[in-house]
Amino acid sequence: MAKKERVADERNLFHGLGKSESMLLICLKRFKRNHLAIIGLIVLIFLILMSICAPLIAPYDPRDIDLFRIQESPSRDHLLGTDELGRDVLSRLLYGSQVTLLVGISAMLISIIVGSILGAIAGYYGGIMDNIIMRMVDIFLSFPTLFLLIILAAYIDTSIFGIIIIIGITSWMGVARLVRGEFLSLKEKEFVEASKALGVKDSKIIIKHIMPNAMAPLIVAATLGVGYAILYESSLSFLGVGIKAPAATWGNMLSNAQQDIFQAPWLAIWPGLMIFITILAINFVGDGLRDALDPKLN
Numbered sequence: 018m019a020k021k022e023r024v025a026d027e028r029n030l031f032h033g034l035g036k037s038e039s040m041l042l043i044c045l046k047r048f049k050r051n052h053l054a055i056i057g058l059i060v061l062i063f064l065i066l067m068s069i070c071a072p073l074i075a076p077y078d079p080r081d082i083d084l085f086r087i088q089e090s091p092s093r094d095h096l097l098g099t100d101e102l103g104r105d106v107l108s109r110l111l112y113g114s115q116v117t118l119l120v121g122i123s124a125m126l127i128s129i130i131v132g133s134i135l136g137a138i139a140g141y142y143g144g145i146m147d148n149i150i151m152r153m154v155d156i157f158l159s160f161p162t163l164f165l166l167i168i169l170a171a172y173i174d175t176s177i178f179g180i181i182i183i184i185g186i187t188s189w190m191g192v193a194r195l196v197r198g199e200f201l202s203l204k205e206k207e208f209v210e211a212s213k214a215l216g217v218k219d220s221k222i223i224i225k226h227i228m229p230n231a232m233a234p235l236i237v238a239a240t241l242g243v244g245y246a247i248l249y250e251s252s253l254s255f256l257g258v259g260i261k262a263p264a265a266t267w268g269n270m271l272s273n274a275q276q277d278i279f280q281a282p283w284l285a286i287w288p289g290l291m292i293f294i295t296i297l298a299i300n301f302v303g304d305g306l307r308d309a310l311d312p313k314l315n
Contacts, residue, residue, distance in 0.1 A: 047309040054305020057298035064295060068114035077105040079112040080263045088281040098283045101273060110287055113265040117247055117295075120181055120266075124246035127185025129239050132192025137223050139193065140200025151197070154190045162187060166249055170258040180260055184249050192238055199231035233310035237303055244299035251292050267292050 048054055067074075076096075083103030091098045097106040139150040157165075169183045203209065204227060212222050253259030254268025255275075262269065267288040274284035 044309040048305050051301075051305040051308055053301045054308075057301030057305070060294060060298035061302060064114060064298070065118065067111060068118050071111040071115055075105075075108040075111045077108045079104060079109040079265045081105070088277065088284070090281075091283060097287050098281070100270075100284055101277060101281075106270075106284065106287055109265040109270060110267070110291060113267050113270060113288065114291070116177060116260060116264060116266045117250060117268070117292075120177065120184065120250045120260075121243040121247035123181040124184035124188065124250075125239055125242040127181065128188035128242055128246075129192055129235065131186070132189035133196050133228070133235065135189070136193035136196025137200055137228065140197035141204055141219065141223055141227070143201075147197070150193065154193055157187070157190050162249070163252055166253055167256065167258055170253055175253075175259060175261060177260055177264070180250055180253065183253075184246050188242060188245065188249075192235070192242070195234055195238055196231060199234060200227055203227045203230055234307075236310065237307045240299060240303040240306055244296045244303070247292065247295060247299075 081104060083099070086095070086099050086103040088101060089095055089099045089103075095105050095107070097110065100106055100109070135150050135153075139147040165187050166183055169187065170180075173179045173183055175183075200223075209222060209226060212226055217226075250259060250266065251268035251271065254266050255272045257272055259268055260266050270288040271285055271292075274281070274288070278285050
């Protein structure tokens with residue numbers, strides 16, 4: 018009986034019985050029903066606050082070297098131990114979260130902007146523009162992503178800004194395909210035909226009429242894109258072609274730990290665990306947003 022009432026409630030939300038509620042409120046209610054998504058959101062908020070407050074809560078400077086305390090196991094003085102140069106692992110994790118999250122969010126924004134523009138042009142205009150853009154997508158997708166990232170890292174400065182650019186310009190293809198598909202469907206709708214008949218400019222139709230209706234899948238793609246960007250940055254740093262020392266990232270902490278994995282396992286456990294938790298939380302939030310924004314899913 019409870020299940021039937023819940024299904025009926027889902028239908029009522031999207032078929033007018035709760036007319037006083039806005040679509041945003043409806044989506045929030047659907048999102049709150051996904052407990053894993055709520056847990057993921059809480060974890061992400063905690064990680065963001067942790068990265069912002071890193072200078073205040075880090076017990077040591079992450080660059081301080083103490084050759085008398087090399088690879089010490091976790092203790093009262095160093096809660097997560099020290100690394101191969103005697104640096105405090107907890108402090109490096111906290112400061113590393115700043116770089117890792119900055120790279121993930123910034124690279125996602127670049128990929129979303131580039132992919133949305135190209136996908137909108139391909140889907141709205143079609144024809145030769147569609148063919149050119151989609152062949153570009155096919156060419157980029159024909160290369161293994163990590164292999165392409167390594168090649169670009171060899172020619173572009175691997176500072177934080179450089180890594181953001183590298184990941185952003187190699188991650189827009191999926192977004193372009195997604196936006197193109199939405200535009201191919203939406204441009205045939207009556208409200209678009211009416212706008213064209215009234216002489217509204219194409220740019221205004223794309224930005225003000227079609228794009229807002231394509232935002233739901235785009236938001237989900239953006240959320241998951243942060244996770245992929247973090248994973249790519251960690252992979253590049255682990256392979257030694259990412260952000261270089263003395264900057265701390267979870268990826269280069271893993272890279273430095275691989276030689277001493279048996280003597281000092283905590284050096285690999287903590288950054289690996291942080292990457293795992295962050296990616297998992299982002300995926301939970303992405304799944305929750307997908308369910309909340311898609312009225313066809315119960």
